[in-house]
Amino acid sequence: xxxEIITSGRMNPxxxxxxxxxxxxxxxxxxxxxxxxxxxxxxxxxxxxxxQDELPIAVKWMPLSVPFLIGIGLISLLLDLSHILYAWQxxxxxxxxxxxxxxxxxxxxxxxLSIAWIAIWMxxxxxKWDWKFDEVKTVVKWLKEQRRILAQILILLSIILGMYxxxxxxxxxxxxxxxxxxxxxxxxxxxxxxxxxxxxxFSKTELEKRLFxxxxxxxxxxxxxxxxxxxxxxxxxxxxxxxxAQMFLGxxxxxxxxxxxxxxxxxxxxxxxxxELKHKFIPAIVPVVLIIAGNLALRFIxxxxxxxxxxxx
Amino acid sequence: MRYxxxxxxxxxxxxxxxxxxxxxxxxxxxxxxxxxxxxxxTGTYPDLGLEIRSERCNHCANAPCVRTCxxxxxxxxxGGIVLVEEDECIGCKACITSCPYDARFIHPEGYVDxxxxxxxxxxxGQNPACVSVCPTHAMIFGNLDDPNSxxxxxxxxxxxxxxxxxxxxxxxxxxxx
Ligand code: SF4
Ligand code: SF4
Numbered sequence: 001x002x003x004e005i006i007t008s009g010r011m012n013p014x015x016x017x018x019x020x021x022x023x024x025x026x027x028x029x030x031x032x033x034x035x036x037x038x039x040x041x042x043x044x045x046x047x048x049x050x051x052q053d054e055l056p057i058a059v060k061w062m063p064l065s066v067p068f069l070i071g072i073g074l075i076s077l078l079l080d081l082s083h084i085l086y087a088w089q090x091x092x093x094x095x096x097x098x099x100x101x102x103x104x105x106x107x108x109x110x111x112x113l114s115i116a117w118i119a120i121w122m123x124x125x126x127x128k129w130d131w132k133f134d135e136v137k138t139v140v141k142w143l144k145e146q147r148r149i150l151a152q153i154l155i156l157l158s159i160i161l162g163m164y165x166x167x168x169x170x171x172x173x174x175x176x177x178x179x180x181x182x183x184x185x186x187x188x189x190x191x192x193x194x195x196x197x198x199x200x201x202f203s204k205t206e207l208e209k210r211l212f213x214x215x216x217x218x219x220x221x222x223x224x225x226x227x228x229x230x231x232x233x234x235x236x237x238x239x240x241x242x243x244x245a246q247m248f249l250g251x252x253x254x255x256x257x258x259x260x261x262x263x264x265x266x267x268x269x270x271x272x273x274x275x276e277l278k279h280k281f282i283p284a285i286v287p288v289v290l291i292i293a294g295n296l297a298l299r300f301i302x303x304x305x306x307x308x309x310x311x312x313x
Numbered sequence: 314m315r316y317x318x319x320x321x322x323x324x325x326x327x328x329x330x331x332x333x334x335x336x337x338x339x340x341x342x343x344x345x346x347x348x349x350x351x352x353x354x355t356g357t358y359p360d361l362g363l364e365i366r367s368e369r370c371n372h373c374a375n376a377p378c379v380r381t382c383x384x385x386x387x388x389x390x391x392g393g394i395v396l397v398e399e400d401e402c403i404g405c406k407a408c409i410t411s412c413p414y415d416a417r418f419i420h421p422e423g424y425v426d427x428x429x430x431x432x433x434x435x436x437x438g439q440n441p442a443c444v445s446v447c448p449t450h451a452m453i454f455g456n457l458d459d460p461n462s463x464x465x466x467x468x469x470x471x472x473x474x475x476x477x478x479x480x481x482x483x484x485x486x487x488x489x490x
Contacts, residue, residue: 011346012344012345012415013418014418014419015415015417015418019409019410019415021406021410021419022406080405081403082406082419082423082424083399083422083423086400086402086403086424089386089401089403090383090403093384093385093401095383095385097380097381098381098382098383099381099407100382100383100405101383101384104383171381171411172377172407173377173411173413174377174413174480175410307410310413310415311413311477311480
C-alpha cells in the first residue's frame with residue numbers, strides 16, 4: 001500500500017515544509033550555558049575538596065569567564081525571541097512546567113552568585129587588587145566565610161543549568177528525536193568535558209594539566225556511552241523514534257554527526273589526550289579546539305535534527 | 314463547557330473555503346494560515362482510497378504548547394479553547410516546537426498565532442467562520458458537555474478518530490469516518 005499525503009493550503013514560513021524555528025541562537029545558548037555550568041562545577045567542587053591552591057586555573061581563574069559566557073548566552077537567547085519587546089514577561093512569570101521558564105530563572109540566580117564567587121578569588125589572582133570601599137570589603141569578607149555554602153549552592157544550580165540545556169529539548173514530545181531523557185545528562189557531561197579541556201589547556205602546572213586531561217578522558221568515555229544509549233533507546237522505541245534515529249543511521253544527519261561530533265569531536269581528541277598522558281608531544285591547542293567544535297556541533301545537530309523529526313499521521 | 318469540532322471526512326471535498334474564510338475573518342497575514350487541507354491517498358492504482366481533512370489547532374485538553382510556554386501567553390480560555398495572548402508572548406517558539414501538529418506560526422509582528430476557534434464569534438453564539446461557510450456542511454462545532462448538541466450526537470452515532478492521540482494531547486478536533 002502506498003500512502004501519499006498532500007498538504008494544500010499550508011506553507012507557513014519556518015514551519016513548512018520542515019520546521020526550523022530555532023536557528024543558531026538556541027544551540028549557541030545551550031553550548032554557553034553548558035560551558036558555564038561545567039566551569040562552575042569544577043571550581044566549586046575542588047574548593048570543597050580544599051585544592052584551590054593546587055588547582056588555581058580551575059578554581060580561581062576560569063570562573064572569571066562565567067558572567068561573560070552567561071551574558072553572551074542570554075544575548076543570543078534574546079536574539080532568538082521574535083517578540084523581543086515583551087521579553088520581560090519571562091521574569092514576571094514562574095512556570096515550573098516550562099523548562100524555558102525555569103532555565104531563565106536559574107540563569108538569573110546563577111549570574112550574581114557567579115560574580116560573588118569571582119569576588120572571593122579576586123585578591124588571590126590579582127595580589128594588588130583593592131576593593132576600595134569598606135562596605136565592599138566587608139561583603140567580600142563575609143562571602144569568603146560562606147565559601148563552602150556558596151560552593152554547594154553553585155554545584156547544585158550548575159548541575160540544574162547543565163541538565164537544563166538538554167531538558168529544554170527533551171521536554172518536547174512533539175519532536176521524537178529530542179524526546180529522550182538522556183539529553184539532559186548528555187549535555188551536562190559534554191559541557192563538563194569542554195570546560196575540563198579548557199582548564200587543561202590553560203593550566204600552568206603539570207599536576208593540573210594531567211588531572212584535567214584525565215577527567216576529560218573519563219567524561220568523553222561517558223559521553224560516548226550515552227550517545228550509544230540514546231540510539232539504543234530510540235531504536236527500541238515507537239515507529240516515530242525509530243525513524244528519528246534513522247536520520248543518524250543512514251539518513252541526512254549521518255555524515256555530519258558521526259564525522260564532526262563523534263569522530264572529530266570525541267574520538268580524535270580523546271586519543272590525543274591519551275597520547276598526551278603518555279608524554280607524547282601533542283600541541284595543546286589541538287584537542288581543546290576539537291572538543292569545543294564537537295560540543296558546538298553536537299548542539300547544532302541535535303537542535304536541527306529534532307526539528308526535522310516528527311510524528312506521522 | 315467543552316468546545317470541540319467534528320469534521321466529516323465523508324463530506325469534505327477539499328474546496329479550501331474554510332481556509333479562505335478564516336484568512337478573511339481573522340485577518341491572517343498573507344502567506345500564513347490557521348487552517349489547511351490535507352488529502353491522503355491510500356492504495357495502489359486502480360484501488361485507491363481518499364480521505365480529505367480540514368485541519369487546524371486541535372485545542373488539546375492536555376496541550377503541550379500551554380505547558381511549555383514560559384510566560385502565560387498560551388493558555389486555556391473559556392470552554393477549553395487554547396489561545397495566545399499577544400502581549401504576553403515573547404516569541405520564544407517553545408510552543409511551536411511543542412505542537413505535534415505544527416498548528417502554530419509566527420505572526421509577522423513577532424508573536425505566535427494560531428486558530429482561536431473564532432472565540433469572538435463563539436462568544437456571540439455563532440459558529441466559527443470555517444464552519445459557517447462550509448458548502449457541504451462538513452463541520453460541526455459545539456459543546457461536548459451537552460449531550461443534545463449536534464457534535465455530541467454525531468460523536469455518539471458515528472465512527473470517528475482524532476489525530477495522533479498517542480502523543481497524549483487529548484485533541485478536541487475529531488474526524489468522522
Ligand atoms: S494542536 Fe498544537 S497548538 Fe493546538 S492546542 Fe494542541 S498542541 Fe497546542
Ligand atoms: S512563543 Fe509565545 S506563546 Fe509560544 S511559548 Fe513562547 S511566549 Fe509562549
